[in-house]
Amino acid sequence: MSEHDNIASNETCINAGMFEVxxxxxxxxxxxxxxxxxxxxxxxxxxxxxxxETGLIRPTETSVGGERWYDWxxxxxxxxxxxxxxxxxxxxxxxxxxxxxxxxxxxxxDAKTEDMHREIAAIQHKLQVLHNLSDLxxxxxxxxQMSQTESNPALARYGIxxxxxxxxxxxxxxxxxxxxxxxxxxxxxxxxxxxxKQWEQLFxxxxxxxxxxxxxxxxxxxxxxxxxxxxxxxxxxxxxxxTANTTMSDAGSPLPxxxxxxxxxxxxxxLTGDPRxxxxxxxxxxxxxxxxxxxxxxxxxxxxxxAERFANDARPDSFLASADS
Numbered sequence: 064m065s066e067h068d069n070i071a072s073n074e075t076c077i078n079a080g081m082f083e084v085x086x087x088x089x090x091x092x093x094x095x096x097x098x099x100x101x102x103x104x105x106x107x108x109x110x111x112x113x114x115x116e117t118g119l120i121r122p123t124e125t126s127v128g129g130e131r132w133y134d135w136x137x138x139x140x141x142x143x144x145x146x147x148x149x150x151x152x153x154x155x156x157x158x159x160x161x162x163x164x165x166x167x168x169x170x171x172x173d174a175k176t177e178d179m180h181r182e183i184a185a186i187q188h189k190l191q192v193l194h195n196l197s198d199l200x201x202x203x204x205x206x207x208q209m210s211q212t213e214s215n216p217a218l219a220r221y222g223i224x225x226x227x228x229x230x231x232x233x234x235x236x237x238x239x240x241x242x243x244x245x246x247x248x249x250x251x252x253x254x255x256x257x258x259x260k261q262w263e264q265l266f267x268x269x270x271x272x273x274x275x276x277x278x279x280x281x282x283x284x285x286x287x288x289x290x291x292x293x294x295x296x297x298x299x300x301x302x303x304x305x306t307a308n309t310t311m312s313d314a315g316s317p318l319p320x321x322x323x324x325x326x327x328x329x330x331x332x333x334l335t336g337d338p339r340x341x342x343x344x345x346x347x348x349x350x351x352x353x354x355x356x357x358x359x360x361x362x363x364x365x366x367x368x369x370a371e372r373f374a375n376d377a378r379p380d381s382f383l384a385s386a387d388s
Contacts, residue, residue, distance in 0.1 A: 093134065094123060100133040104141050111141075117154055119161065120144060151179065198363060199334065208334055208370040221326065228320035240320065258284050259348050262358045266349075272360035281365035334366075 101108045114120035115131065120141050122131035133141075140161060147157045152175055160168050199206045212218060232240070261280060270276050349355045 094132040095134075095138075097122070097131040097133070100131075100138060100141075104138055104145070106141070106145065114141075114144065117158070119154060119158055151175070195363070196334075199367075206334075208367070211370050212330060212334075218326075218330075222323055225321045225326055226323035229322050232320055255348070259350075263350050263354055266354045266357045272357055273364050277357075277361040278365055278368075281361045285362065285365060285369070 095103070097108050097111055101111055104111075111120065111122075111131065111133075115122060120137065123134040123137050124132045126132065144157055144161055147160060152160070156171055156175065160171055196206065199208060201207055229237070265276060265280060268276075349358055
């Protein structure tokens with residue numbers, strides 16, 4: 064027998080001695096002090112004390128001097144608690160599950176599973192944003208689009224004018240605008256699916272993300288999306304005195320009435336990328352990861368072109384109007 068086998072055999076004998084086994088079965092009436100219970104259970108005595116204080120695992124008996132003792136059923140229950148703890152459940156959830164017959168264990172586990180899936184999706188989104196931001200960095204490690212956008216006077220005028228119009232609306236008018244936005248979001252779901260189909264068809268032709276066809280599709284879709292987010296129509300009826308004399312864009316349409324956060328949100332989306340292009344969400348939307356990567360790259364290239372237009376002081380209202388042409 065090797066030295067390793069001897070050590071393992073000795074440890075087995077020691078642990079068996081703690082349980083005072085008879086016929087290879089533990090004596091369920093035997094009690095073990097907290098230090099031995101912690102050793103054989105793979106936890107610390109501090110953990111056992113904490114579980115006692117929270118009511119999760121109570122010692123079978125407590126001596127007059129305050130020493131905790133544990134029997135076999137309690138140690139088995141402890142292993143179940145450790146398993147649930149390692150799965151990420153809270154003490155409250157474990158306490159509910161660890162009492163059979165009082166709660167729907169499967170319901171609790173399923174709810175925790177859904178929570179973890181949401182956490183995974185949130186982390187994947189954060190990773191995608193970081194990946195997109197990293198792609199925007201130049202050789203010096205800076206993001207040139209940031210300085211280009213923040214120093215663009217045309218974009219600033221556009222955002223401020225839209226925010227001023229929003230502040231002039233009544234509370235009822237704002238609610239109508241918000242309801243219209245909600246309707247537009249519901250309609251956008253069908254539009255997203257239609258766009259994905261076009262991307263799939265274009266991807267199957269074998270063109271590159273920087274091709275004329277891909278860039279035209281990216282521009283048309285992004286222009287329409289930004290326009291839908293920024294150009295919110297005023298409520299039907301006669302315009303109020305405060306909104307009658309509004310600034311007109313080059314296309315002859317009134318500038319939007321939206322909070323500044325809407326314009327800034329569109330900029331943020333353009334800078335960080337659309338989370339729909341992330342994998343696995345993108346793969347599910349576009350049929351494959353390769354197609355999702357194709358869309359992501361084509362959109363990134365177009366976004367860079369948009370930033371260059373802003374840097375040249377291109378009027379954003381004129382840029383948005385091009386989506387109608």
